[in-house]
Amino acid sequence: xxxxxxxxxxxxxxxxxxxxxxxxxxxxxxxxxxxxxxxxxxxxxxxxxxxxxxxxxxxxxxxxxxxxxxxxxxxxxxxxxxxxxxxxxxxxxxxxxxxxxxxxxxxxxxxxxxxxxxxxxxxxxxxxxxxxxxxxxxxxxxxxxxxxxxxxxxxxxxxxxxxxxxxxxxxxxxxxxxxxxxxxxxxxxxxxxxxxxxxxxxxxxxxxxxxxxxxxxxxxxxxxxxxxxxxxxxxxxxxxxxxxxxxxxxxxxxxxxxxxxxxxxxxxxxxxxxxxxxxxxxxxxxxxxxxxxxxxxxxxxxxxxxxxxxxxxxxxxxxxxxxxxxxxxxxxxxxxxxxxxxxxxxxxxxxxxxxxxxxxxxxxxxxxxxxxxx
Numbered sequence: 196x197x198x199x200x201x202x203x204x205x206x207x208x209x210x211x212x213x214x215x216x217x218x219x220x221x222x223x224x225x226x227x228x229x230x231x232x233x234x235x236x237x238x239x240x241x242x243x244x245x246x247x248x249x250x251x252x253x254x255x256x257x258x259x260x261x262x263x264x265x266x267x268x269x270x271x272x273x274x275x276x277x278x279x280x281x282x283x284x285x286x287x288x289x290x291x292x293x294x295x296x297x298x299x300x301x302x303x304x305x306x307x308x309x310x311x312x313x314x315x316x317x318x319x320x321x322x323x324x325x326x327x328x329x330x331x332x333x334x335x336x337x338x339x340x341x342x343x344x345x346x347x348x349x350x351x352x353x354x355x356x357x358x359x360x361x362x363x364x365x366x367x368x369x370x371x372x373x374x375x376x377x378x379x380x381x382x383x384x385x386x387x388x389x390x391x392x393x394x395x396x397x398x399x400x401x402x403x404x405x406x407x408x409x410x411x412x413x414x415x416x417x418x419x420x421x422x423x424x425x426x427x428x429x430x431x432x433x434x435x436x437x438x439x440x441x442x443x444x445x446x447x448x449x450x451x452x453x454x455x456x457x458x459x460x461x462x463x464x465x466x467x468x469x470x471x472x473x474x475x476x477x478x479x480x481x482x483x484x485x486x487x488x489x490x491x492x493x494x495x496x497x498x499x500x501x502x503x504x505x506x507x508x509x510x511x512x513x514x515x516x517x518x519x520x521x522x523x524x525x526x527x528x529x530x531x532x533x534x535x536x537x538x539x540x541x542x543x544x545x546x547x548x549x550x551x552x553x554x555x556x557x558x559x560x561x562x563x564x565x566x567x568x569x
Contacts, residue, residue: 202238207231210241211250212545215258218267219552236548243541253289254538261290262546270295271303271451271495274503277550278531281511284542285532292379299376299448304386305335306493307448310457311369313347318362323348338489346487350465357433361443361464364425367392368416368443369457376448377411394418435469438476445475454490461488508550515543 204225207213216222225231244250261280270276275294283290292298309330316326323344330340351358374387393416416422429436442463446456459471462484472481503524510525517540519529532539 202232202241204232207237207241210244211255211258212237212241212244212541214255215262215545215549217263219549221552240541240545240548243537243544247537247541251287251538253283253287254542256289257283257542258545260293262542262549264293264295265549266295266449268296269451270298270449271453271493272300273451273495273500274507277507280546281528281531284539284546287539292377297376297447297449298378299373300378301381301385302335303448303453303493304373304376304381306454307369307373307457308386309334309336310454310488311366311373313344314362314366314369316344317348317351318359318366320354336492343487343489346485347461350462350487352465355467357429357467358464360425360429361433361439361467364422364429364440365443365460365464367419367422367425368446371414371416372446372448375414375416382411383414392416392419393422433467435467438469439464441475442473451495452493454488454493455486458486458488458490459484508547511543511547511550515540515547 207225220228221231231237257280261276261283264276265280266273266276272294279290279294312330313326316323324341327340327344330344334340351362370387370390371392374383374390374392377383393414396413396415426436426440429439433439442460446453446460450456459473462482463469463471469476469478470482471484472478506524507528510520510528513520513525514529514532514535517535519525519532519535521529532543
């Protein structure tokens with residue numbers, strides 16, 4: 196199915212196919228991205244769209260929400276957001292909540308709350324065995340909390356003004372992320388609702404996150420007087436404050452290895468200086484950090500993701516071309532997509548095109564790209 200179509204800035208701008216390129220090079224539009232005018236595959240996709248008698252509302256919304264807001268930097272529940280697209284196309288329904296960037300389910304929030312309790316207890320001068328006793332009784336995860344607390348107290352070491360303020364800032368940041376990360380059944384209504392973590396705002400998300408326009412509240416952490424006071428003091432007394440501030444803000448819960456990232460950050464806080472390598476701030480001689488938080492079970496199954504991705508992509512390609520395969524993953528994809536229709540074929544081909552853009556491939560699980568590099 197190769198449809199020759201007029202290809203110009205105006206044709207592209209008027210198409211529904213132009214509305215799904217958030218966080219890709221195409222997001223800048225025709226003038227900002229010369230590659231757009233040379234993309235013959237996208238030209239063919241727009242041609243398929245032009246041949247449709249009408250674009251259903253549900254199809255437009257799948258493009259504008261589900262395809263547009265695919266997580267650009269990996270998500271701990273991969274491939275959930277991608278399967279959401281397939282389910283929406285197959286059922287011909289408007290996607291509800293999009294499981295994309297900054298979205299976190301209740302289980303993961305509870306896991307982080309247990310670690311925040313440990314940090315709060317250390318900050319207040321509590322004994323590790325007392326905190327471990329509470330977590331063994333009430334903790335969400337069944338790990339050796341006695342060992343976790345003992346190791347954490349040892350790594351953080353003696354209290355100092357710098358260390359205490361860094362932990363205080365980290366606690367606030369994690370609580371804010373828990374409250375500010377929505378899910379189907381939790382739009383800042385279940386966790387940390389008793390905590391003032393910044394002013395409430397319902398303005399559109401300037402970062403283009405996947406829940407823009409859904410009515411999910413957002414909170415401006417930097418508007419908190421407490422945060423401003425702590426950060427001002429750290430700027431005065433902590434030589435590496437710029438690194439710590441960036442690293443504290445960066446540790447999103449939706450990241451595949453968010454808890455390992457926390458573990459490494461705590462190691463640096465214990466030393467009160469930059470001692471670890473990160474992707475954005477590389478170090479030649481970064482220290483190796485032991486797994487003292489026992490968070491290995493919070494990592495996604497990388498091998499499963501790696502193994503499933505190529506056949507998933509191949510199944511999508513075969514389906515929109517009208518030659519659906521029936522083995523393994525392909526059978527499941529075909530079953531979900533259902534009857535082949537021109538509208539569905541256009542949507543699936545557009546979906547595949549986004550998945551194959553070079554910058555998007557870089558963040559879809561292939562080797563180490565599934566998780567934050569550690």
